[in-house]
Amino acid sequence: MFGEIELFLCAPRGFCGGVIRAVKIVEETLQKFGSPIYVYHEIVHNKHIIKNFKESGVVFIEDLSEVVDSSRPVIFSAHGVPLDLEAKAKQMNLIAIDATCPLVKKVHRKVCELESEAADVIIIGKKSHQEIIGTTGQLKDLSKAHLIGSVADVEKLSIANQKVGYVTQTTLSVDETKEIIAALQQKFPRLSSLSKSDICYATTERQRAVKTLSQEVEVMIIIGSKNSSNSNKLREVALGEGVAHAILIDDVSELNWQEMTTFSKIGISSGASAPEYLVEELVSAFKKHYEKIKITDVKL
Ligand code: SF4
Secondary structure, eight states: OEEEEEEEEEESOSOOHHHHHHHHHHHHHHHHHOSOEEEESOSSSOHHHHHHHHHTTEEEESSGGGOSOTTSOEEEOTTOOOHHHHHHHHHTTOOEEEOOOHHHHHHHHHHHHHHHTTOEEEEESOTTSHHHHHHHTTOSSGGGEEEEOSHHHHHHOOOOOSOEEEEEOTTSOHHHHHHHHHHHHHHOTTOBOSSSOOOOHHHHHHHHHHHHHTTTOSEEEEESOTTOHHHHHHHHHHHHTTOSEEEEESSGGGOOHHHHTTOSEEEEEEOTTSOHHHHHHHHHHHHHHEEEEEEEEEEO
16 A cells, blocks of 8 residues: 555546547447447547447448448448548448547538638648548548648648648647647638637647646546547646656556656546546546545546
């Protein structure tokens, strides 16, 4: 047993509306069709959710050629898919069910609108992320897409078209994205955007809460999977606010207890795809490891 510890449970945290919706679509499809069902890409980026669904008979695929039985439904993940994938599913006569988050769909509509205005589209985000693959894939002419991830990338952009617009991934760092957009506005004075950024409310609120709590604690623990963009950003936001340490863990089994003994004030939050029971398990483990524990709920 260790001595004393103070835990601060950050809110809002955990599941966002888009994740709740996507998980519900998979559950309802399983109920309606029975197993197996297919899900194109991880429905949301969380190891525990994926494991539980696999046990219920969900087959996760990364290509439609992996569909062995075309009479079984295929669900598109919350991150969205490119137009050509939707077309291919139609061509294969698959029962396609779209679990794309409505806020990602909004970004897709913006891309289409910019293309219909004959504009080039700058896409701010991470190249390999499923959401960016889906967003870029809304363009019929891919030569109009310019993917960037940093202010340095803005300097390298060379676009002859006078009409230029931008969209952003929904789960980026609010502060970093502001800097990138400012650099874009300077380089392209006629830059068109239908809103300031496309970072969703869930990402924005969770980052704001972690940022504020980081002033009070020495270490921030974020529950979330390593491939979860919004969870990674929460960790980066905490580090940016000067906490001594910030970690991203899938669950309590990854926690280094010896390392925790060097801290007395610990903040806890979780990414938009992390189930709340993982936070509860973490808190229970702290109760078992410490003689004296003070828990404060911090709603920011
Ligand atoms: S993080 Fe935002 S964009 Fe992504 S699923 Fe949740 S609400 Fe939708």
